[in-house]
Amino acid sequence: MLGTGILKGLAETARNFFGSFVYKERLTTVQYPEQRLPRMESSRNFPFLIFDGEDWQKGLRCVSCFICEKECPPKCIHITKSTEKKPDATGKLQFYPEAFDIDVSVCMSCQICVEVCPFDAIKMDNNFELAVHDRFGELVLKRDQLAKSNEYFNSIHPIEAEEVDTRLAAERAAAKAKADAAAAAAAAKAAAAPAATPAPTAEGGGA
Amino acid sequence: MTPVQIADQIFVLIDHWLIDQCPTIFQPIVAAILPVVVILGLFPALFAFTTVLERKGLGRIQNRMGPNRTGPLGLLQPVADGIKSLTKEDTVPRAADKIVNFLAPVVLVIIVFLTFAVVPVGRNMVLANLDSGVLYFFAVGAATELAVFMAGWSSRNKYALLGAMRAVAQMISYEVPLLLSATCAVMIAGALSTTTIVEQQARYTGIWPHWYVFTPWGFGAFILFMIAALAESNRSPFDLPEGESEIIAGYLIEYSGFKFALFFLGEYLGMFAISGMGITLFLGGWSAPFSFLTWIPSYLWFFAKLFAIIAVFIWIRGTLPRLRTDQLMNFAWKFMLPMSLIVLVDTGLWRWLTPGAARWTITSLVVIIPYIVLGRAAGSGKIEKRSYRYAT
Amino acid sequence: MTFALPAIFAILTLAGAVAALVLRNLVHCALSLVFAFAGLGGVYISLGAQFAGLAQVLVYAGGVAILIVFAVLLVRERDEKQDHTTIRWGNLLSGIAVSTLVFIALARCILSSTGLHNAAPTAPVAEIREIGTMMMSVDILPLEIIGVLLTASMLGAVIIALKEARR
Numbered sequence: 001m002l003g004t005g006i007l008k009g010l011a012e013t014a015r016n017f018f019g020s021f022v023y024k025e026r027l028t029t030v031q032y033p034e035q036r037l038p039r040m041e042s043s044r045n046f047p048f049l050i051f052d053g054e055d056w057q058k059g060l061r062c063v064s065c066f067i068c069e070k071e072c073p074p075k076c077i078h079i080t081k082s083t084e085k086k087p088d089a090t091g092k093l094q095f096y097p098e099a100f101d102i103d104v105s106v107c108m109s110c111q112i113c114v115e116v117c118p119f120d121a122i123k124m125d126n127n128f129e130l131a132v133h134d135r136f137g138e139l140v141l142k143r144d145q146l147a148k149s150n151e152y153f154n155s156i157h158p159i160e161a162e163e164v165d166t167r168l169a170a171e172r173a174a175a176k177a178k179a180d181a182a183a184a185a186a187a188a189k190a191a192a193a194p195a196a197t198p199a200p201t202a203e204g205g206g207a
Numbered sequence: 208m209t210p211v212q213i214a215d216q217i218f219v220l221i222d223h224w225l226i227d228q229c230p231t232i233f234q235p236i237v238a239a240i241l242p243v244v245v246i247l248g249l250f251p252a253l254f255a256f257t258t259v260l261e262r263k264g265l266g267r268i269q270n271r272m273g274p275n276r277t278g279p280l281g282l283l284q285p286v287a288d289g290i291k292s293l294t295k296e297d298t299v300p301r302a303a304d305k306i307v308n309f310l311a312p313v314v315l316v317i318i319v320f321l322t323f324a325v326v327p328v329g330r331n332m333v334l335a336n337l338d339s340g341v342l343y344f345f346a347v348g349a350a351t352e353l354a355v356f357m358a359g360w361s362s363r364n365k366y367a368l369l370g371a372m373r374a375v376a377q378m379i380s381y382e383v384p385l386l387l388s389a390t391c392a393v394m395i396a397g398a399l400s401t402t403t404i405v406e407q408q409a410r411y412t413g414i415w416p417h418w419y420v421f422t423p424w425g426f427g428a429f430i431l432f433m434i435a436a437l438a439e440s441n442r443s444p445f446d447l448p449e450g451e452s453e454i455i456a457g458y459l460i461e462y463s464g465f466k467f468a469l470f471f472l473g474e475y476l477g478m479f480a481i482s483g484m485g486i487t488l489f490l491g492g493w494s495a496p497f498s499f500l501t502w503i504p505s506y507l508w509f510f511a512k513l514f515a516i517i518a519v520f521i522w523i524r525g526t527l528p529r530l531r532t533d534q535l536m537n538f539a540w541k542f543m544l545p546m547s548l549i550v551l552v553d554t555g556l557w558r559w560l561t562p563g564a565a566r567w568t569i570t571s572l573v574v575i576i577p578y579i580v581l582g583r584a585a586g587s588g589k590i591e592k593r594s595y596r597y598a599t
Numbered sequence: 600m601t602f603a604l605p606a607i608f609a610i611l612t613l614a615g616a617v618a619a620l621v622l623r624n625l626v627h628c629a630l631s632l633v634f635a636f637a638g639l640g641g642v643y644i645s646l647g648a649q650f651a652g653l654a655q656v657l658v659y660a661g662g663v664a665i666l667i668v669f670a671v672l673l674v675r676e677r678d679e680k681q682d683h684t685t686i687r688w689g690n691l692l693s694g695i696a697v698s699t700l701v702f703i704a705l706a707r708c709i710l711s712s713t714g715l716h717n718a719a720p721t722a723p724v725a726e727i728r729e730i731g732t733m734m735m736s737v738d739i740l741p742l743e744i745i746g747v748l749l750t751a752s753m754l755g756a757v758i759i760a761l762k763e764a765r766r
Contacts (some may be wrong), residue, residue: 002582006527013268013526020267029272307630339649339727346640346653349661353633356668360626368672375665382661399727 034192041159044124046104047113049146052089056147059089062099068122070115076106077113090172101145104130120164122192126156215504218245219331241336246323246419246514253513254475255285262520268525271440290470303461307361312462312469315354319476326483328362329493329506334403337464340401341393344484345386347438351477352378355441355448358470359458365430370457373532374448378439380539385435387547388428392419403486405492414498418491424553427578429489433516433548436481438535440474443524447532448570449474482516483509541580549577604645612638629671633664650727 020026030037053059063079080099088094113122125148130136154161213220223240229237253545259282274281299308320568326339337343352375359371396404408416419425438445448457459470486492490512493505530538553573559568619628633722636659643652649759734742 002578007525008524013522016270017264017267017522017525020270026270027267027272028270302626305628308629337649339653341654342650342657342727346657346661349657350637351667352661353630353668357630360672372669372672375669379662379665464688 039126041157043126044109044111045126047102047122047126048106048108048125048148049100049122049128049143050120050150050153051147052150060096060147061089061119062097062100063088063094063119067116069119071112071116073110073112074106074108076103077101090175097143100146101140102146103140105135105139120168123153123157211502214297215330217582218329218506246334247320250476250479251472253479254472257475260306264521265525271404281588290466292405292465295508297464297466297592300461302363304361304363307357311354311358311361312466312473313474314357315351316469318350318354319346319473319480322480326487327402327405327479327503329491336402338401339399341389341399345389349382355458358462360463364461366458366572367458369556370448374441374458375488377445377448377535380536381435381438384431384539384543384547385439387551388419388435390490391428391551393455394554395419395558401487405487405494408492411498416491416494417495418489420489422557423488423567423574424550426558427546427550427553427574429485431543432485432489437520437523439481442478442520444527444530445535446466447535464592478520480515482513486512486516498565547579550574605642608638608641608645612642625671626668629668632667633660636660636664647722648729
């Protein structure tokens with residue numbers, strides 16, 4: 001008969017209407033900003049710099065190699081290299097960026113800087129609540145705003161962070177093993193050398 | 208007067224008291240203007256409330272909340288909307304016809320307010336007790352199509368004009384079932400005056416009211432009237448002319464700010480007016496549904512019925528998809544017009560037969576059988592392959 | 600005093616009609632014609648013929664006006680050229696002369712007729728019930744002819760629409 005489809009549709013919407021008062025899970029509205037939806041692993045917005053440890057200046061992984069600045073398509077990264085070196089997380093002396101500016105009004109979130117960084121120093125953040133009042137001054141993020149800890153990186157991208165951490169740990173372990181082997185070889189050589197020429201090396205060792 | 212009567216006539220008493228306070232020279236003018244001011248204040252307030260109700264109702268139907276930030280439960284949303292529409296820039300296209308562009312929303316709102324004059328809101332509470340109230344209502348209401356056309360044409364925009372043409376065609380097509388189904392109630396009541404029609408329906412046999420909707424012909428006429436009312440006020444599912452996603456507000460496309468708000472106001476007030484007329488003709492106006500409930504004031508019953516009809520309109524809007532123009536027109540001319548003619552004949556049968564069970568069965572059959580037959584005929588056509596004519 | 604209200608409506612009607620003649624834009628003319636129709640309805644109502652006035656507004660301002668407007672829109676030329684007709688004084692003077700002569704002739708005839716001095720006949724009862732009763736009893740033939748005319752027009756519209764669809 002004509003109209004039964006309409007009546008069925010009306011019954012369905014009536015069920016929706018009254019059900020939304022009785023069953024709270026029918027309402028899928030998330031009351032932003034009091035509630036937020038959890039973000040996915042692959043969500044990304046703008047880059048940030050990673051530091052290991054507690055002090056961001058000491059543990060910053062970036063060695064200002066300028067690769068990300070050269071590869072960035074809209075040229076939104078501006079780095080100033082430091083003049084002296086400081087020790088990084090593994091103890092090796094490296095340059096560090098004195099100034100690292102990313103203009104987030106220009107950045108297009110293409111992730112190329114992340115892909116090319118050989119030191120896993122720059123990764124993608126997923127924070128989008130970056131509204132500021134001054135478009136030109138405050139939308140250029142400086143080094144202190146960009147530096148975030150490795151724990152933060154683990155919290156926002158757990159799978160990627162786990163992969164980076166295991167790789168870096170493996171590299172450092174391999175480097176350490178190599179250094180230990182080299183040191184052992186050098187020590188073995190040094191132990192063998194004094195046996196051949198004791199007098200001059202003893203003086204040389206003393207000086 | 209008993210307390211029940213005082214509560215029922217409280218606004219009439221206040222009105223008379225206020226008129227008596229004025230000096231004698233001003234009394235006719237005040238007597239004429241005071242109810243008008245009340246209408247001008249009451250129905251736009253109802254409109255504001257309805258916009259929130261609609262948005263929250265539609266939201267709940269669609270499994271989401273409506274606006275809930277402005278004020279508690281979002282009830283101050285119309286204030287925010289009003290401020291927005293007042294402070295928006297009023298853009299008029301350079302090629303537009305300025306006078307007609309300005310006049311279109313004004314004419315629409317004026318005409319819609321004029322139609323409120325004959326709707327009896329309560330016992331003794333009608334603005335103008337015209338002898339031909341129903342005719343006045345439809346005569347003035349027919350001029351809303353003109354305002355729609357003026358809006359669409361004055362924008363000098365071919366999409367606006369297309370929307371206006373479609374709107375006018377739709378409104379004209381649905382005028383005929385509207386008028387024919389209204390005529391059924393007029394036939395039985397024996398008068399064109401709205402107060403007489405309501406008083407005829409305010410009687411009771413036992414506890415059952417004499418509302419026309421409870422008769423077979425009245426039920427059919429009521430359904431037809433309500434569908435035609437939805438189409439007349441360009442409301443979903445007949446809102447293709449102002450389809451928000453189709454031709455982006457159709458004839459309203461060049462209007463912004465306060466003029467758009469006036470169109471919105473005009474559309475909703477038109478909805479209230481036609482619902483009010485439907486309540487008057489079929490649902491017994493201000494009378495109570497059962498004889499033991501007559502102690503509740505009459506205006507409360509009227510607004511309760513108006514609220515129920517608005518809720519049903521919102522419900523229908525949230526349920527049905529929009530009809531295409533040709534589907535609209537087919538529905539009007541091939542289904543509603545024959546049905547309204549049959550209901551008219553049925554009304555005559557009701558009047559002619561002697562009261563009793565036979566009358567009920569015969570009139571019910573006369574309505575139901577053609578409904579089924581027409582429904583089958585309207586829905587059974589196979590969707591034939593469309594043939595396109597290309598420009599030569 | 601009782602003549603003031605019909606007079607006001609009559610002046611509004613005349614203004615609308617004159618505007619319909621004078622305005623350049625065709626749709627403006629159509630809209631001022633609608634205003635004239637409504638004014639005429641006002642004249643009827645203020646003279647006490649409620650039904651006639653409301654039927655006038657319903658049929659003319661609600662139906663015929665839409666028809667006129669549709670016709671104007673569909674038959675408009677592309678790039679509506681405003682025809683700036685210059686006033687030709689010879690034509691204007693001869694028109695004024697002829698209309699004055701006709702007016703004088705008509706006025707003399709009317710003023711010198713005998714019917715002008717009879718008492719005004721009592722106005723017939725124009726209530727809707729009376730109109731309805733008369734239409735169904737005394738004037739049944741015009742009613743039936745109108746019904747046939749409406750049916751014919753509806754059938755004609757259906758046939759025209761059908762022929763286009765069949766093509």
